[in-house]
Amino acid sequence: MNQAGRGDIPSAYVRDKRTPPPSSDELRARIPGWGVDLNPTDRPAYPKLQHRTDTGAHWDFPERQPEEWPRERSVEHAFVTPVFGTAQPPRGLSGVIRRYSYARFSEGRLAHWLLLVAADRVDAAEHRLRSFASTRPDVPATGLRSEFTRGGLRSRRGRSDARHHLVDPLVVAGPWVAAAGAALVGLRTLARGRR
Amino acid sequence: MxxxxxxxxxxxxxxxxxxxxxxxxxxxxxxxxxxxxxxxxxxxxxxxxxxxxxxxxxxxxxxxxxxxxxxxxxxxxxxxxxxxxxxxxxxxxxxxxxxxxxxxxxxxxxxxxxxxxxxxxxxxxxxxxxxxxxxxxxxxxxxxxxxxxxxxxxxxxxxxxAAATGYFGAQLGEIAEGDTVVVLGAGPVGLVAAQSAWLMGAGRVIVVDHLQERLEKARTMAYAETLDYDEYDDVVVELKKQTDHLGADVVIEAVGAEADGNLAQQLTGPKLKLQGGSATALNWAIDGVRKGGTVAVVGAYGPIPNAVKFGDALNKGLTLRMNQTxxxxxxxxxxxxxxxxxxxxxxxxxxxxxxxxxxxxxxxxxxxxxxxxxxxxxxxxx
Missing domain, CATH: 3.90.180.10 (Medium-chain alcohol dehydrogenases, catalytic domain)
Structure with missing residues (x-):
């Protein structure tokens, strides 16, 4: 073997790393706290699946929170969990879709999640329509004032992700334009029908 | 209220x-x-x-x-x-x-x-x-x-x-003394993950991002080397070069489902929602770690599937560790x-x-x- 050329061969192709890491003394001097968690058996997440500290729970099974309405739940659960969120109960058409998705499909089925995403969009449309009859109608996007006050252009200069930021107005405004177009066509059709 | x-x-x-x-x-x-x-x-x-x-x-x-x-x-x-x-x-x-x-x-x-x-x-x-x-x-x-x-x-x-998740991510990496640790993402989680990697004995910490202020923070707050992926045609190849073609011993993925760095993933994921999100950081982690190495995932992903290069993870004999913290x-x-x-x-x-x-x-x-x-x-x- 030609020993003279081996110095050029990267570590991956030989047994040992060519460049050893800096010594622990050097690292300790340079990095505050270097190595204080060096022992892998003395780290907070170790040992996995064992926890020896009191969690604060003073029950074997928690008391059950009152269920004010039939709470939707994953069919992979044995029952509604003893504690749950009550933030936004399902309502309207989106609520019907959500209830069906929970009742019919397990978490393992893509249909479950796609139905929930569809329900999210229906929910948004339902609330948008309702907002138009209120004093505070929805707008396509919020927080845009910061484009002017927080350097929208300056902040993006030279950034590669600015390419897909250009898509944002389409993603945000697209559904609004489509909905407005559909409404216009519908109204025209209605008007023609009455003539 | x-x-x-x-x-x-x-x-x-x-x-x-x-x-x-x-x-x-x-x-x-x-x-x-x-x-x-x-x-x-x-x-x-x-x-x-x-x-x-x-x-x-x-x-x-x-x-x-x-x-x-x-x-x-x-x-x-x-x-x-x-x-x-x-x-x-x-x-x-x-x-x-x-x-x-x-x-x-x-x-x-x-x-x-x-x-x-x-x-x-x-x-x-x-x-x-x-x-x-x-x-x-x-x-x-x-x-x-x-x-x-x-x-x-x-x-x-x-x-x-954020801080607890960065610290947990470093633990998931099972870092051993002298390891080369790559942290993908210089956001709040990545910055603390980089600091934590040193505490667990890393010999080298490299943070990858493309936003200058975040890379600067990784250098000053976490004493890390930094890589701006915008400067390279393929940042994984650069990672291989910088690790003597071994790849990193540990990669901590601290980005999650909206990763930049690949336009196709961005468009099909976060923008058009044809997949659960962008799997760019996850794929860079799998590609950038050495064979037999560990990928720790603390970036957040939802329940909808992503286009992840799982075959490479298998063929490289990787350990994939992850959880919410x-x-x-x-x-x-x-x-x-x-x-x-x-x-x-x-x-x-x-x-x-x-x-x-x-x-x-x-x-x-x-x-x-x-x-x-x-x-x-x-x-x-x-």
């Missing part, structure tokens, strides 16, 4: 909502004094998380003062200043008993695959979050901890998720590290917004305007 409210993708506003009530004997109501927006909140903001309902209040990073307690609460009193882990957990189920607080089985009826999280859609239990003046805190005897007198409020709020399990040790100055979470805070300006805060953080790394939210009642 005033609260941040979701109105649909890219749309939030502040509304009047009823102050939350005690719904279970071990509930507490906490008046929020400081909250933060997490990078994972942006997945909700962009409409990527299934079952995010209109009217939902986000926010799983918050601290505050106990305003009211339920009849069975023993460990907290009205007036206590508390920091609240982002996990909602019972402390007694099979999973909690084994320290898997983020995988609690008693708090999320909507899914078994994820535990309970404040303000993170109905997929994580349907709890309103802490970007509001008040929040309901279930299992008050289990989750919250009184804030130590010496601790800065901004450190406390960051310990409720069981925050409270990290705290006693992390408190020591913060007190000793080994972990410095509040160094990453760049912006502080009043709650009434939270729509601007989301847009600034989402579009990474004005050098934003970590925005905090200050409710008016505080």
């Amino acid at each position: 005033r609260a941040m409210v979701y109105r649909g993708p890219y749309k939030i506003r502040v509304e009047e909502k009823p102050v939350p009530a005690i719904e279970h004997p071990n509930d507490a109501i906490v008046r929020v004094s400081l909250a933060a927006i997490c990078g994972s909140d942006l997945h909700l903001y962009h409409g990527m998380m299934p079952d995010t309902r209109i009217g939902h209040t986000f926010g799983h990073e918050f601290i505050g003062v106990v305003e009211q307690v339920g009849s069975s609460v023993q460990n907290l009193q009205v007036g206590d200043r508390v920091m609240v882990p982002f996990n909602i957990f019972c402390g007694s189920c099979w999973f909690c008993a084994r320290g898997l607080f983020s995988n609690c089985h008693n708090v999320n009826p909507n899914a078994t695959a994820v535990g309970g999280i404040y303000g993170y859609s109905h997929t994580t239990g349907g709890y309103d979050g802490g970007q509001a003046e008040y929040v309901r805190v279930p299992f008050a005897d289990v989750g919250p901890v009184k804030i130590p007198d010496w601790m800065h409020d901004e450190d406390a709020v960051l310990l409720t998720d 069981p925050v409270k399990r990290q705290w006693p040790r992390m408190f020591e590290h913060v007190r000793n100055g080994f972990l410095t979470p509040r160094d990453m805070v760049t912006h502080r917004f009043p709650l009434e300006e939270i729509p601007e805060a989301y847009h600034v953080f989402s579009s990474k305007l004005d050098g934003c790394i970590k925005p905090l939210i200050v409710p008016s009642a505080s």
Whole structure:
């Protein structure tokens, strides 16, 4: 073997790393706290699946929170969990879709999640329509004032992700334009029908 | 009370909502004094998380003062200043008993695959979050901890998720002395993961991002080498070159489902939602780690599938480790590290917004305007 050329061969192709890491003394001097968690058996997440500290729970099974309405739940659960969120109960058409998705499909089925995403969009449309009859109608996007006050252009200069930021107005405004177009066509059709 | 409210993708506003009530004997109501927006909140903001309902209040990073307690609460009193882990957990189920607080089985009826999280859609239990003046805190005897007198409020709020997740990510990497550790993402989680890698004995820490202010922060706050992926045609090849063609011993993926760096992934994921998100960082992690190495994933992903290069993970014999962080399990040790100055979470805070300006805060953080790394939210009642 030609020993003279081996110095050029990267570590991956030989047994040992060519460049050893800096010594622990050097690292300790340079990095505050270097190595204080060096022992892998003395780290907070170790040992996995064992926890020896009191969690604060003073029950074997928690008391059950009152269920004010039939709470939707994953069919992979044995029952509604003893504690749950009550933030936004399902309502309207989106609520019907959500209830069906929970009742019919397990978490393992893509249909479950796609139905929930569809329900999210229906929910948004339902609330948008309702907002138009209120004093505070929805707008396509919020927080845009910061484009002017927080350097929208300056902040993006030279950034590669600015390419897909250009898509944002389409993603945000697209559904609004489509909905407005559909409404216009519908109204025209209605008007023609009455003539 | 005033609260941040979701109105649909890219749309939030502040509304009047009823102050939350005690719904279970071990509930507490906490008046929020400081909250933060997490990078994972942006997945909700962009409409990527299934079952995010209109009217939902986000926010799983918050601290505050106990305003009211339920009849069975023993460990907290009205007036206590508390920091609240982002996990909602019972402390007694099979999973909690084994320290898997983020995988609690008693708090999320909507899914078994994820535990309970404040303000993170109905997929994580349907709890309103802490970007509001008040929040309901279930299992008050289990989750919250009184804030130590010496601790800065901004450190406390960051310990409720971002900092704890960075520290946990480094542990998932099973770092051994002298390891080369690559951290993907110089956001709040990645910065603390890089600091933590040193504590666990890393010999070299390289942080990858493309935003200059974040790379600079990785150098100054975490003493890391940095790689700007915009400077390379293929950053994985550069990582191989810089590691003598071995690849990193450990890669910590601290980016999640909205990773930049690949236009096709961005368009099919976060923009058009044809997949669960962008898997760019996950694929770079799999490609950039050495054969037989470990990939630790703490970037957030939802339940919809992603285009991940699983075959390469198999063929390289990788160890893939991941979880949502069981925050409270990290705290006693992390408190020591913060007190000793080994972990410095509040160094990453760049912006502080009043709650009434939270729509601007989301847009600034989402579009990474004005050098934003970590925005905090200050409710008016505080």
